Amino acid sequence: MSILIDKKTRFLIQGITGKQGTRACHEMQEFGGKVVAGVTPGKGGEQVEGVPVYNTVKEALQHHHVDASVLYIPPKFAKEAIIEAIEGGISLLNVVTENIPIHDMAYCLALVKQKGARIVGACSAGIYSVGKAKSGSIAGGKSRLAFTPGTIGVMSRSGGMSCETSLVLTQAGLGQSTVVSMGSDVLMGSTFLDFLPDFEKDSETEGLVIFGEIGGTAEEELAAYLIQRRQSGNSYLKPIVAFISGKFAEAINVQNVSLGHAGAIIEGNKGTRKHKVKVLKEAGVIIAEVHHDLGRLMKQTLNGISER
């Protein structure tokens, strides 16, 4: 098993005729994924890597069953493309586009909530169910060497570090089940918390590794969820090891522009590395102080569990 995508997933690529979209299509096919259709307005009737291109999502859906859409759409047009996919009833949207205006994302996230679909991204490098299927640019080129099939679920706020995190696991002898690059914007379609139930249900996943960053509250929400589960006598049983970057950034104070007083009353002292590490530790998450320690710590933890 794996989460979100597997060998059976039928993909649509929105923006398939662009350079990045075409490249992703080629790679996704190479990894054994089923890319059933592509969409680029005005390019209907063309083919990319043998995949038929349609002018609209609606048209594509008239001819194909689609489980997931990968979006390589310029930021200015991303909102319309996301709406098209949601309205079409596609249940998983992997948005790769960077720099989507936050108000456009706010609209899409409200719509997705109403319609019951799921967005991973924006600014996601992709999703990779290792050895089965991938969505997006993740594991492209030589970086595929970083991944091996296995039992660790990986969630990362950085696209590049989703690869490096998988690499240190591979080097510690730990393969990965599904690797999710979830983006790091103020408004994210899905965060750590959203994937936890999926990984819990996935019988192949034995442990989770997280690459977190300063800013936002995704790490704090994860910690609160774990604590709440523990308090209700229903602890999350799969071990979690995390690396939270930001020591340097905080030391030289290059944090994102603060949202000022209003931000402070919503987020309080959340958002700093110190706070994230503190609450994650309280929630039972093991923290790696340097990144490559993630592999060793996860291995130790899993060995500890099997000895018990």
Place this chain on the structure above:
Amino acid sequence: MKLKEFEAKKLLQAVGIPLTQSTLITSPSAIPSFQGDYFLKLQTLAGGRGKAGGIIPIKNSEQAKTRCQQLLGHVFLNETIHEILLDKKIDVTREFYVGILFDTSRKCPLLIFSEEGGVDIEKVKASSPEKIIIREINYLHGLKEADISPILSSFYADKKIKSRLKEILSKLYACFVRFDCKMIEINPLAITPKNDLVALDAVAVLDDDAHYRREIQFPERTDTRKATPREIAAHQIDKDDYRGVAGKTFLDLDGDIAILTSGGGASMTIMDALMEYGGKPANFTEYSGDPPKEKVEKLTRIVLDCPHLSGLLIGGVIANFTNIAETLGGVLTVLQERKPDFPIVIRRAGPHDEEAKRMLLQAKKELGLDIHYFDEKMPLTQAVNVMIELSNQYKKQRGLAHVHSH
């Protein structure tokens, strides 16, 4: 991008939110003649202006001129003051707080209202949280009657205040949407003796990703800290050539290890590891997105333009499409020119990395450079550890100070 008070007020004005009568002063000679109760408000990006003495009561234009001469062009709260607002003092019976911002965990805008305004809203939250009302706004529907009515009903019987407040909240939300704000707040929103409402101060943070469609444009923010010559030179590399990114972010630091990183997440992880292992960076910079050789070459020159270096660290994750031979070729050109004697640690992998490795190892042999080349088999942060150890050895051999002994 954060706006100053007078800029944020331009947004409020555009949607018709009432403001006090005020004049923007950028030169003392431009102060109109007046007499009466006024304030000089220094235009800063940082908060806490009032407490620090940035709002000054004034009685006439002579006084104003003298103070503006003292203040304009001078540093206040680590910022150089370029603008001062001259605001007429008005009588106020009561002050509210109102703000709208995106909440990362609820994934929607929040409307925040406090019946106590004019002070730090954090303090109100701490001392009397019951005075603060927070409403989640469904972006599909916008600000609805149901979002506003709890605010209106809880405080005032006065019909005029109610209707004015309702109007201002609607206008503020419209302003938040129309100008692609990440956050906008009015604090205080004051009630006058005639029960009119007026915005006395405002803060706004704009979404840089929506810059292209904003009707009102504001000048780019320059750093509050003055850029160093190296920082200016590095930024220029990126401005001169649109291909890839190199030098867009550059920080001059006071350590002894020169840094060339690639990729956002990777660069931060490298710097974190450097700190964890006790290393001191001489700079921070990043290149990515497959920049041409010349851009990396120029950036390398700036990175190495620093006395007393004890190492050069070049690192990134496995690249998807950045040409490793091309980019490291840019580094090599500078190394060939300068032939530094300190250790150079490289951890790079990706397209054409075999060629890059060959090239650098050849230079190592021919020029006697102390190059340590690693590919993906060496974890990124492990390579940082190698850099620190080699740098410490280098300093020890040369009897240099600041060797970390562990």
